[in-house]
Amino acid sequence: MGVQMKPLMLGAAFAAVSCTTIIALILSLANHQTLDQPYSTQYGIVFDAGSTHTTLFLYQWLGSKENNTGIVSQSQSCDVDGDGISSYVQNPPGAGESLKKCLDFAKSSIPSGKQRATPVYIGATAGMRLLSLQNQSQADIILAEVAKTIRSYPFDFRGARILTGMEEGAYGWITVNYLFESFIKHTFEGKWVHPKAGRILGALDLGGASTQISFSPKDPVRVPESAFNLQLYGYKYEVYTHSYQCYGKDQAMKKLQAWLHKNAGASSVVNHPCYHQGYNFTLTLAEIYNSPCVVTPNNLNSTAKITFLGISNSSLCLSLMEKIVNLTNCTFSPDCGIDGVYQPPVNGEFFAFSAYFYTFNFLGLAPKAPLNLVLSTIDSHCNKTWKTLVAQNPSIKAKYLRDYCASAHYIMTILLKGLKFSNIWDQISFEEKVADTDVGWTLGYMLNLTNLIPSERSRAITGVTHSQWAAQTFFIVCALFLSLLIIIILFLHDPKH
Structure with a gap:
């Protein structure tokens, strides 16, 4: 009787330990870690519709911000063929058509998954300000045609408007000082800081x-x-x-x-x-x-x-x-x-x-x-x-x-x-340029707008690392296998069988 009970008790104990191990491992899998994915790149487009010509500027920045303002850089630019949009008084649809070459360029430069979230702005300056003084309805028609063309592309169109002279001047000032790191400076330690004695x-x-x-x-x-x-x-x-x-x-x-x-x-x-x-x-x-x-x-x-x-x-x-x-x-x-x-x-x-x-x-x-x-x-x-x-x-x-x-x-x-x-x-x-970036009002405009564009929150996901998941799954399978093996052995040694 004692000899028969000994392997049974040993098996039961081993089975209990295995079950406890399995439960512990399952609980550890349930205790997910939080993993912060890095901020992804965001894009923005600004059309500078000047009096003599129009230029598209493509900007990019990380979804994070430093004190509510993005760290923006110029990615690329594209010169629109022809004169400024104010010259299309006799052919307003032509103003919109003229932008297509550069819109196609921007579309090919931005990852498809990012295009719907890419804001597009068009700011018209003195040429359109003069036209609006001469013929407001004609200016409105041209802006409407420009907007119509941009809306046909997979971007987040935010509007076409005529900038005031004060805005044009202020945004140019922002651009200059940003490029010379007067507002924020990148240190050797990889941090962005405000220069205490910035010019x-x-x-x-x-x-x-x-x-x-x-x-x-x-x-x-x-x-x-x-x-x-x-x-x-x-x-x-x-x-x-x-x-x-x-x-x-x-x-x-x-x-x-x-x-x-x-x-x-x-x-x-x-x-x-x-x-x-x-x-x-x-x-x-x-x-x-x-x-x-x-x-x-x-x-x-x-x-x-x-x-x-x-x-x-x-x-x-x-x-x-x-x-x-x-x-x-x-x-x-x-x-x-x-x-x-x-x-x-x-x-x-x-x-x-x-x-x-x-x-x-x-x-x-x-x-x-x-x-x-x-x-x-x-x-x-x-x-x-x-x-x-x-x-x-x-x-x-x-x-x-x-x-x-x-x-x-x-x-x-x-x-x-x-x-x-x-x-x-x-x-x-x-x-003309600072650090390969064109100087003008458009970069300052985009910098100011990053105060308004919500920052992309760091994507926090729950889970475990791949290696940890593989190891824990391996131990669970081994524990289940050993438990099943012991049960079979005990069953075969049972004198009733």
Whole structure:
């Protein structure tokens, strides 16, 4: 009896231990670990619909944020064929069609699983601001056609709108300071920190129809409507910014033509001191006076033509710039810019881009040059004949080449006499990009929007690692097998069988 009970008791004990082991392992599997998956890349698209052309910018950032603002970088860009969308007044659907090449480009650049969550914004600037002043309904129709095209793509379209001049200036300021790590800096330890002594730069943007100045003044802004208040990476900033509508490069050239025409009497052939000797340019009066930036004379014969003859007179060209730039009527003296607009004294370093850069880069004056060298270089360029200029620059189109003289003198007039940079000229740097990123308002716009776009929460999942799951499953199977084996052995040794 004792001999028979001994293996039975041993088997029962072993079976109990096996069952306990199985239960423990099952409970350990039930006690799931929490695994944090890394934040995935998010994408955003901004169309810069300027007065002369449109560009798509593709940005990306991780779903996480630093103090509620994303760390955004430019991925790629795409230039839209044709002129700006404001030029499609006679063919509004063409404005939408023009975007398809770059939308296809963006679609091929963004993973298919991310496209539906990719926000797309289109911001129109001074060209559309002018059109809306002339014909609001036409501007609305063009924006509607643009929106229609974008909605046909698998993106999260967030709207097409006309930016205010203040927004354009402020977002350009954000872009410049972000790229120079004035707001947030990446350390050697791989952390993002706020630089305690970060330099805050000013921004100068010269477009086709408007120009913007934005900077952080030493003292609080006296005129509240000139202040743009921002919060980025947990810090607040007060920025003075102003956009001068009709003071963009292209509109300045048009105003100069209108001034020359009005002061030429009845003559249809007019000397143009900013054009080079040997260059002639004929256009209709309708082409000169087709903008709200120029005052149309009474009884204008819009089909009449006028020919401008270049005379290569640098000093006269410079003097004419003061005719088209209003440097008087300052009610906030001495704190005034152009057109009597309030402007606190310029402060700190400035980054000049867009047409500022293109003009100075052509003249070999970018990124910096002493003021005396700038002035002598412009004089030398403006006094050249057209034949000499073309021979030196055979690859540049005439419509661009003819305007560098006038543009340079115009830039010097608004910077030195209008915006008061004569005492801090050496603080201006003329540049196009920083760290392979285009400078403009679009990056600042996207950075500001990442405050509004919800951050992608880290995807917490429950479970165990693959190796732990495999090991625990192996032990459960072994325990079950041994328990079954013991039961069979005991059954075979039972004397009743």
